[in-house]
Amino acid sequence: xxxxxxxxxxxxxxxxxxxxxxxxxxxxxxxxxxxxxxxxxxxxxxxxxxxxxxxxxxxxxxxxxxxxxxxxxxxxxxxxxxxxxxxxxxxxxxxxxxxxxxxxxxxxxxxxxxxxxxxxxxxxxxxxxxxxxxxxxxxxxxxxxxxxxxxxxxxxxxxxxxxxxxxxxxxxxxxxxxxxxxxxxxxxxxxxxxxxxxxxxxxxxxxxxxxxxxxxxxxxxxxxxxxxxxxxxxxxxxxxxxxxxxxxxxxxxxxxxxxxxxxxxxxxxxxxxxxxxxxxxxxxx
Amino acid sequence: xxxxxxxxxxxxxxxxxxxxxxxxxxxxxxxxxxxxxxxxxxxxxxxxxxxxxxxxxxxxxxxxxxxxxxxxxxxxxxxxxxxxxxxxxxxxxxxxxxxxxxxxxxxxxxxxxxxxxxxxxxxxxxxxxxxxxxxxxxxxxxxxxxxxxxxxxxxxxxxxxxxxxxxxxxxxxxxxxxxxxxxxxxxxxxxxxxxxxxxxxxxxxxxxxxxxxxxxxxxxxxxxxxxxxxxxxxxxxxxxxxxxxxxxxxxxxxxxxxxxxxxxxxxxxxxxxxxxxxxxxxxxxxxxxxxxxxxxxxxxxxxxxxxxxxxxxxxxxxxxxxxxxxxxxxxxxxxxxxxxxxxxxxxxxxxxxxxxxxxxxxxxxxxxxxxxxxxxxxxxxxxxxxxxxxxxxxxxxxxxxxxxxxxxxxxxxxxxxxxxxxxxxxxxxxxxxxxxxxxxxxxxxxxxxxxxxxxxxxxxxxxxxxxxxxxxxxxxxxxxxxxxxxxxxxxxxxxxxxxxxxxxxxxxxxxxxxxxxxxxxxxxxxxxxxxxxxxxxxxxxxxxxxxxxxxxxxxxxx
Numbered sequence: 001x002x003x004x005x006x007x008x009x010x011x012x013x014x015x016x017x018x019x020x021x022x023x024x025x026x027x028x029x030x031x032x033x034x035x036x037x038x039x040x041x042x043x044x045x046x047x048x049x050x051x052x053x054x055x056x057x058x059x060x061x062x063x064x065x066x067x068x069x070x071x072x073x074x075x076x077x078x079x080x081x082x083x084x085x086x087x088x089x090x091x092x093x094x095x096x097x098x099x100x101x102x103x104x105x106x107x108x109x110x111x112x113x114x115x116x117x118x119x120x121x122x123x124x125x126x127x128x129x130x131x132x133x134x135x136x137x138x139x140x141x142x143x144x145x146x147x148x149x150x151x152x153x154x155x156x157x158x159x160x161x162x163x164x165x166x167x168x169x170x171x172x173x174x175x176x177x178x179x180x181x182x183x184x185x186x187x188x189x190x191x192x193x194x195x196x197x198x199x200x201x202x203x204x205x206x207x208x209x210x211x212x213x214x215x216x217x218x219x220x221x222x223x224x225x226x227x228x229x230x231x232x233x234x235x236x237x238x239x240x241x242x243x244x245x246x247x248x249x250x251x252x253x254x255x256x257x258x259x260x261x262x263x264x265x266x267x268x269x270x271x272x273x274x275x276x277x278x279x280x281x282x283x284x285x
Numbered sequence: 286x287x288x289x290x291x292x293x294x295x296x297x298x299x300x301x302x303x304x305x306x307x308x309x310x311x312x313x314x315x316x317x318x319x320x321x322x323x324x325x326x327x328x329x330x331x332x333x334x335x336x337x338x339x340x341x342x343x344x345x346x347x348x349x350x351x352x353x354x355x356x357x358x359x360x361x362x363x364x365x366x367x368x369x370x371x372x373x374x375x376x377x378x379x380x381x382x383x384x385x386x387x388x389x390x391x392x393x394x395x396x397x398x399x400x401x402x403x404x405x406x407x408x409x410x411x412x413x414x415x416x417x418x419x420x421x422x423x424x425x426x427x428x429x430x431x432x433x434x435x436x437x438x439x440x441x442x443x444x445x446x447x448x449x450x451x452x453x454x455x456x457x458x459x460x461x462x463x464x465x466x467x468x469x470x471x472x473x474x475x476x477x478x479x480x481x482x483x484x485x486x487x488x489x490x491x492x493x494x495x496x497x498x499x500x501x502x503x504x505x506x507x508x509x510x511x512x513x514x515x516x517x518x519x520x521x522x523x524x525x526x527x528x529x530x531x532x533x534x535x536x537x538x539x540x541x542x543x544x545x546x547x548x549x550x551x552x553x554x555x556x557x558x559x560x561x562x563x564x565x566x567x568x569x570x571x572x573x574x575x576x577x578x579x580x581x582x583x584x585x586x587x588x589x590x591x592x593x594x595x596x597x598x599x600x601x602x603x604x605x606x607x608x609x610x611x612x613x614x615x616x617x618x619x620x621x622x623x624x625x626x627x628x629x630x631x632x633x634x635x636x637x638x639x640x641x642x643x644x645x646x647x648x649x650x651x652x653x654x655x656x657x658x659x660x661x662x663x664x665x666x667x668x669x670x671x672x673x674x675x676x677x678x679x680x681x682x683x684x685x686x687x688x689x690x691x692x693x694x695x696x697x698x699x700x701x702x703x704x705x706x707x708x709x710x711x712x713x714x715x716x717x718x719x720x721x722x723x724x725x726x727x728x729x730x731x732x733x734x735x736x737x738x739x740x741x742x743x744x745x746x747x748x749x750x751x752x753x754x755x756x757x758x759x760x761x762x763x764x765x766x767x768x769x770x771x772x773x774x775x776x777x778x779x780x781x782x783x784x785x786x787x788x789x790x791x792x793x794x795x796x797x798x799x800x801x802x803x804x805x806x807x808x809x810x811x812x813x814x815x816x817x818x819x820x821x822x823x824x825x826x827x828x829x830x831x832x833x834x835x836x837x838x839x840x841x842x843x
Contacts, residue, residue, distance in 0.1 A: 163375055207409075210409070210438035214410040214411035214412070215410075222438065223438040223439055224439065
C-alpha cells in the first residue's frame with residue numbers, strides 16, 4: 001500500500017479499501033479463508049421469489065461451508081429480502097446448492113428440526129443455535145460498508161461503532177490505496193440535500209446511516225432510504241450529504257475499486273466504516 | 286287590477302307575511318337557545334380536554350415508573366450498562382426499543398449520570414450522544430405538562446414527555462418517555478372535530494380572538510436552551526352548531542317556499558275558478574241580441590258564480606220569451622194584413638155570387654121558364670165561390686182572437702175536448718184528470734181551441750195508436766200533457782210548425798201549433814214539445830193558476 005497526495009480536478013483524496021484478497025497488505029482477519037482453498041461458483045445464480053440455486057466447485061474445504069460462503073457472497077441483497085436480519089437455508093445437491101429464504105420463526109423451526117444448514121446474520125438466532133449445541137461457524141468478513149462523501153475531510157468513519165448494526169460487525173482500519181488512474185471527475189455535482197441516504201432493503205446500511213445521523217451534531221440532517229434505481233441515480237449525481245454503500249469485500253483489491261469510482265464520479269472520499277459477516281449454523285456432527 | 290293580482294296580494298299579506306314573521310322569530314329564538322347550549326357544551330369539552338391532557342401525562346409517568354422498576358432489576362442491563370460487559374452491550378442498546386413498544390410509548394431514552402444516551406427506543410443509534418442538562422430541565426418542569434422535541438433518524442417530532450430517575454448498581458439513570466403530539470393527538474383531544482386544538486408557541490395573549498381557551502405547556506428542547514413557554518390553543522369549530530343552524534334555515538326556507546308555492550297554486554286555482562265563468566258570462570253577454578237570444582249557461586255550481594249564471598240564463602230565457610212574443614206580434618200583424626187581404630178576397634168571392642144572383646133574378650123576371658136551365662148553368666160558379674169562401678172562412682176563423690178572461694175549470698174543458706175528439710175522429714183518447722185542479726184565469730174558448738188543436742194534431746199523427754191527455758197541478762201551474770204514439774217530428778219540422786203555415790196534412794192550415802203557442806202565451810203559460818220521428822209527440826202546456834179563486838172540487842179519471 002502506498003500513499004498518494006495527488007489531487008484530481010475537483011475531488012480530493014479518494015480513499016479506497018479492499019478486503020482480504022487485496023494484495024497490498026491489508027490486515028487479514030483470522031477468519032479469512034486460506035489461500036489453498038478453492039471455492040467458486042461455476043455460473044450466475046438463478047433466483048426466484050424465495051429460493052435460489054447456484055453451482056459451485058470446491059477444493060480443500062467442506063462443501064457446506066463453501067456453499068454457505070457463496071450463498072452469503074452471491075445472493076445479497078436478495079438474501080436479506082424484506083426480513084432483517086436475514087437467514088437462508090442451504091441444501092447441498094449434486095451440482096450445487098439450493099437456497100431458501102426464511103423468516104425468524106421458520107428459521108428457528110428449521111433449527112429445531114435438527115438437520116438444516118443455515119446461513120444468517122441474526123445474532124439472536126446464532127445465540128439460540130449455540131444454546132441448542134449446534135455447530136456455529138463464522139463465515140469470512142465478506143461485506144464492507146463505505147461512506148461516500150463529497151469532501152475528503154469527513155471523519156465519519158472515526159465515530160462509527162460495530163454496535164450500531166445488529167449483524168456481526170467489526171470496525172475497519174482503513175487503508176489508503178492510491179488508484180493507478182485518476183477517478184472520473186467530469187460528472188456534475190448537484191446541490192446536496194441534507195440527507196444521508198442508503199439503499200432500501202439493506203438493513204445494515206440503514207443502521208449505519210442512522211448511526212451517522214445520531215452522532216452528528218447537525219439536527220437538520222436525516223437518514224433516507226432510496227429504492228435501488230433511485231439510489232444509483234442519486235449516487236451518480238451526488239445528491240446527498242453522504243451515501244452508505246456496501247460492497248463485497250472478499251476478492252476485491254485496490255485495482256478492482258476502480259470499478260466503483262465511476263459510480264460516484266463526484267466523490268472525494270470513500271470512507272470504510274464497518275465489515276460484517278454471516279454465520280453458518282450446521283447440525284451436530 | 287285583475288282578480289288574480291288582488292288574490293295574490295291578499296295571500297301575500299294574509300299568509301306569507303305572518304309566516305315570514307313567525308319564521309324569523311322561531312329562527313332567532315332557536316338560534317339563541319342552541320348557541321347557549323353549545324357554549325355550555327364547549328365549556329364542558331374544554332374541561333375534558335384539560336383532564337385528558339393531565340391524564341395523558343399521568344399515564345406516561347405511571348408507565349415510566351413501571352419501566353424504571355423493571356430496569357433496576359434487569360441483570361443483563363446491569364451487566365452491560367453498569368459493569369461494561371461487552372457481551373450485553375447490544376442488549377442495553379435494544380432495551381429501550383423493546384420497553385417502548387411494550388409500554389405503548391412513542392419515545393423512550395435512558396440517560397446515564399453524564400446525560401449521555403445509553404439506550405434509545407425511537408432512535409436506536411443515537412446511543413452515546415450527550416444531551417447536557419436535559420434530564421434536569423425536564424425534572425424541573427415536574428408537575429406541568431411538558432413537551433420535548435425528539436430527534437429521529439429521519440426527522441423529528443414533538444412528544445408529551447415525562448421523566449423518571451432510578452438507581453442501577455449505584456449509578457443514576459434517567460428515563461425520559463413520551464407520546465407523540467401530532468395532528469391525530471390534537472384531533473383526539475378536540476373530540477374528533479368539535480374543537481380545534483393547536484400548539485402555539487409564545488404567550489397566550491398573542492392568540493387570536495377566536496381562541497376560547499388556552500392550556501399552558503412547557504417546551505423543552507434538546508439543546509441547552511431554557512424551557513420555553515407554550516400553550517394549547519382551543520378554538521371551538523362550531524361545525525355542529527353551523528350544521529344545526531343550516532338545517533334550521535333550510536327547513537324554514539323550505540317550509541316558506543312550500544307555503545308560497547301552495548298559496549300560489551291556490552291563488553291561481555281560485556282566480557281561474559272565478560275569472561273563467563265571469564269571462565264566459567262576459568262573452569255570452571256580448572253574443573246576446575234580439576236575433577240570437579238563445580244563450581244558455583250550464584250552471585252546476587252552488588256558489589255565487591252559479592247563482593249569477595243561473596240568473597243570467599233566466600234573463601236570457603225571459604229575453605227569448607219576449608223576443609218570441611215580439612215575433613208573434615209581428616206575425617199577427619202580418620196575419621191581420623192577410624185577413625184584410627182575405628176580406629178583399631171574400632168580397633171578390635162574393636162578386637160572382639152577387640152577379641149570378643142578379644142574373645138569376647133577371648132571368649126569373651124576364652124568362653122564368655129558363656130559370657132552371659140558367660141556374661144549372663151558373664150553379665158551378667156559385668158552388669166554387671161558396672167553396673172558396675167557405676175555405677177562407679174555415680182557415681181564418683181559427684185565427685180570430687178572443688179576449689174573454691175568467692176563472693176556468695181546465696178539467697171540464699179537457700173532458701169536453703176529449704169527448705169531441707172521440708166523436709169527431711173515432712179515435713181512443715185517454716183522459717186522466719187529477720182531482721182538485723185549481724182554476725186558470727183565461728178564455729175558455731181559447732183554452733178549448735188549444736186543446737182542440739193539440740188533440741187534432743195528435744189524432745192526425747196516429748197510425749193506429751192512442752192519444753193520452755193528462756192534467757195535473759204543480760207549483761201554482763196547471764199542467765196539461767197530450768201525448769201521442771204517432772209519427773213525431775224532426776227538430777226542423779218542429780221549428781217550422783211553431784213558426785206557422787207549415788203542415789204535413791193535405792188540408793191543414795199549418796197554423797195549429799203557432800195558434801196554440803200564441804194562445805198559451807196570451808195566458809202567461811208555456812209550451813214544451815218533446816218529439817222525435819217515429820217516437821210520438823208529447824206536448825206539455827203549463828198555465829198559471831188563478832190564486833184568488835178557490836180550487837175546484839176534483840174530478841176523476843175517464
